[in-house]
Amino acid sequence: MAETSILTWLALCSAAFLAGAVNAVAGGGTLLTFPSLLAVVSPVAANATSTFSLFPGSLASGLGYRQELALCRKHLIRLLPPSLAGGLLGALLVTRLPEKVFASAIPWLLITASTLMAVQQPLSRWIGAHPHDEPSRKTLIAIVCFQFLVGVYGGYFGAGIGILMLSSLAFVGIPDIHQMNAVKSILAAAMNGTSLVIFLLSGAIVWKYAIAMAVTGSVGGYVGARVARKFKPIAIRAIVILIGFGVAIYSWMR
Secondary structure (H helix, E strand, O other), X not given: OOOOOHHXXXXXXXXXXXXXXXXXXXXXXXXXXXXXXXXXXXXXXXXXXXXXXXHHHHXXXXXXXXXXXXXXXXXXXXXXXXXXXXXXXXXXHOOOOOOHHHHOOHHHHHHHHHHHHHHHHHHHHHHOOOOOOOOOHHHHHHHHHHHHHHHHHHHHOOOOHHHHHHHHHOOOOOOOHHHHHHHHHHHHHHHHHHHHHHHHHHOOOOHHHHHHHHHHHHHHHHHHHHHHOOOOHHHHHHHHHHHHHHHHHHHHHO
């Protein structure tokens, strides 16, 4: 393998840092790390290496939101199993389906999720749901099923899983966007963690890039979470929606 230039290292680590920060606030970090890795490795290796590089960042984001996370344990208990199962299935599908199967769906998924975030409050009032209320049994089943599907998508490719999860967490009874971000970060780490087991066994991870990007991605994730906590929830919600539509447009143009 040819020697990597300083500029390439700088581009990869910068992409990981920004991806970690963006994932801490909303999601879509994979669309920064994956294309940058494609310049130096194969698509499968880029997928695996990107997943590894963003995994510690999700954990670091959870640490940054640790106060909010303490208030949301029951939601984690409910949504961790479908996240783990979906992530495992998605990672297994990597070797069986071409990446374009999911890549072509990214813009539509992100536009749908961002629109749900934008209309969540009036929609909640229309269906009679309130932020502090426990969701109905039907709503909870729907959210668990949706989380499994997000897990499958996250294990397979994962661009924008944070935005997808935030759109459903808004209906699960979590009253604050910062608490939703806390739960989202840990669930994303769970999906990526199960995927990593498959990628480790397959030997697809390019370690010299993965380790450096994991370090910078972790710093970005922690910084992003700490900075986001200083903003008002309505501002973070607006940022999430803008990032969602922005990433959708970017992925469409690609």
